[in-house]
Amino acid sequence: MPFExxxxxxxxxxxxxxxxxxxxxxIARPGRWWTGAERVEIARVGRAARDFDAVRSEMLPDSAxxxxxxxxxxxxNLNRDWYQEIISSEGMTEDRYVELVAVVVHAxxxxxxxxxxxxxxxxxxxxxxxxxxRIRPPEAEQRYSWPAIVPKGGLNPGDEMLYGPMEWGANVxxxxxxxxxxxxxxxxxxxxxxxxxxxxxxxxxLRAISRPQIELIAARVSSLNECFx
Amino acid sequence: xxxESSQQTGALDNLNLQGTVNPEADTGVPHGNLxxxxxxxxxxxTDALPGLGEQIVAELGVQELVDAAGxxxxxxxxxxxxxxxxxxxxxxxxxxxxxxxxxxxxxxxASAANTA
Numbered sequence: 001m002p003f004e005x006x007x008x009x010x011x012x013x014x015x016x017x018x019x020x021x022x023x024x025x026x027i028a029r030p031g032r033w034w035t036g037a038e039r040v041e042i043a044r045v046g047r048a049a050r051d052f053d054a055v056r057s058e059m060l061p062d063s064a065x066x067x068x069x070x071x072x073x074x075x076x077n078l079n080r081d082w083y084q085e086i087i088s089s090e091g092m093t094e095d096r097y098v099e100l101v102a103v104v105v106h107a108x109x110x111x112x113x114x115x116x117x118x119x120x121x122x123x124x125x126x127x128x129x130x131x132x133x134r135i136r137p138p139e140a141e142q143r144y145s146w147p148a149i150v151p152k153g154g155l156n157p158g159d160e161m162l163y164g165p166m167e168w169g170a171n172v173x174x175x176x177x178x179x180x181x182x183x184x185x186x187x188x189x190x191x192x193x194x195x196x197x198x199x200x201x202x203x204x205x206l207r208a209i210s211r212p213q214i215e216l217i218a219a220r221v222s223s224l225n226e227c228f229x
Numbered sequence: 230x231x232x233e234s235s236q237q238t239g240a241l242d243n244l245n246l247q248g249t250v251n252p253e254a255d256t257g258v259p260h261g262n263l264x265x266x267x268x269x270x271x272x273x274x275t276d277a278l279p280g281l282g283e284q285i286v287a288e289l290g291v292q293e294l295v296d297a298a299g300x301x302x303x304x305x306x307x308x309x310x311x312x313x314x315x316x317x318x319x320x321x322x323x324x325x326x327x328x329x330x331x332x333x334x335x336x337x338x339a340s341a342a343n344t345a
Contacts, residue, residue: 009291010291010294010295011291011292011295012295013295013299016295016299071309071312071313072309075308075309075312075313076312076338076339076340077339078312078313078315078339078340079315079339079342080315083315098314101309101310101313101314104309105306105309105310105313106306108305108306108309109302109303109305109306110302112271112301112302112305112306113298113299113301113302115271115274115278116267116271116278116282116297116298116301116302117282117294117295117298118278118279118282144316144317145314145315145316145317145343146314146315147314170319171311171316171317171318171319172307172310172311172316175310175311175314175316176310176314186310189303189306190303192299193299193300193302193303193306194299194300194303194304203234207296208289208290208292208293208295208296209264209289209293209296209297209300210258210259211234212234212244212258213258213259213260213261213264213297214234214296214300215230215233215234216248216249216256216258216261216264216265217264217265217267217268217297217300217301217304218230218300218303218304218307219230219246219249220248220249220252220264220265220268220269221268221272221300221301221304221305221308222249222304222307222308223249223250223333224268224269224272224273225272225304225305225308225309225312226338226339226340227308227311227312227338227340228311228318228335228336228338228340228341228343228344229308229311229312229316229317229318229340229343229344
C-alpha cells in the first residue's frame with residue numbers, strides 16, 4: 001500500500017494519509033479525457049519539471065509537456081494567450097487541459113508535502129487499464145476563468161455542498177469543475193493538507209498551529225509564487 | 230484570510246501584512262518569521278529547509294512541523310489552480326482586500342490581469 005510512512009518518526013495525520021492514497025488511486029484511473037497511463041505520465045513529467053530534470057515524454061503531446069512545465073516552474077507567468085495557444089494545440093482541448101492541470105497540481109502538492117518534510121517521494125502508481133469516458137458536463141458554461149466551469153447542478157451527486165451556498169462556488173473551488181470529480185479531489189486533499197471547506201469557516205480549527213499561523217504560511221507561499229488570487 | 234483569522238482571534242492590532250511579502254518584516258504572528266522562512270525554503274527548495282524544520286520542532290513541536298508542511302503543500306497547489314485557470318478574485322475577497330493589495334504591491338503580479 002502506498003504512503004505507509006513506515007519508519008518515519010513524524011505524526012502524519014490519518015486524513016493526510018488517506019487523501020494521499022485516494023489521490024494516487026485517482027491519478028491511476030482513466031479520467032474523462034486521458035487514460036490512466038497518460039495521467040500517471042502527466043504526474044511523472046510534473047515531478048521531473050519540479051526537480052529541474054529534462055522534461056520530455058513519448059506518450060504526451062508536446063504542448064501538454066510544455067503546459068506541465070509552465071504550470072510547475074513558471075506559473076506566475078501564465079496568461080490567457082498562452083492558455084488559448086495550449087488548448088488549440090494538437091492533442092489538446094479545454095477539457096484535456098483542465099484534467100491535466102488537476103493531475104499536475106494534486107500530484108505536485110503531495111510531492112511538496114514530502115519535500116517540505118525531507119521525505120522520499122512516493123513512487124507513482126501503476127496505471128489502471130481502460131478508456132477515458134469523454135463526457136463533458138452539459139451544464140458547463142464559460143464564466144470568469146479561462147476554462148468553462150459547471151454550476152452546483154453539474155457536480156456529482158453528493159458533492160453539491162462543496163460549493164457552499166454559491167451556485168457557482170468560489171472561483172478557486174470551481175476552477176477545475178469542467179471535470180466535476182476535481183471538486184471532490186480538491187476538497188479531500190485540502191482536508192488532508194490544510195483544512196476542510198467546513199474547517200475554513202472555523203476561527204480555530206483543530207490543527208497544531210493557529211489559524212493566523214496557517215494563513216501566514218498560505219500568504220507567504222502565494223506571495224512567493226506571485227499569485228494575485 | 231490572514232487578516233480575517235487574526236481579527237477572529239483578537240490578534241489584528243499587532244498584524245503587519247508586510248511580512249507576507251517581505252521576509253524581513255515581522256507580521257506579529259507568533260513564530261511568524263520562522264514559519265515564513267520555512268515556507269520560503271520549501272518553495273524554493275533551499276538547503277536551509279532541514280534546519281528550519283528542526284527549528285520548528287524545537288520551538289513549536291513536531292506536529293506543528295507536519296501541519297506547516299501541509300499548508301505549504303496545499304498552497305503550492307492552489308496558486309497553480311488559480312494561475313493555470315486565470316481566475317479572478319471573488320467579489321467578496323476583492324472588496325475585503327481593496328486597501329491592502331496596493332500597499333503590498335500585488336498589482337505588480339502578472340496574474341493581477343485576471344481580475345478586472
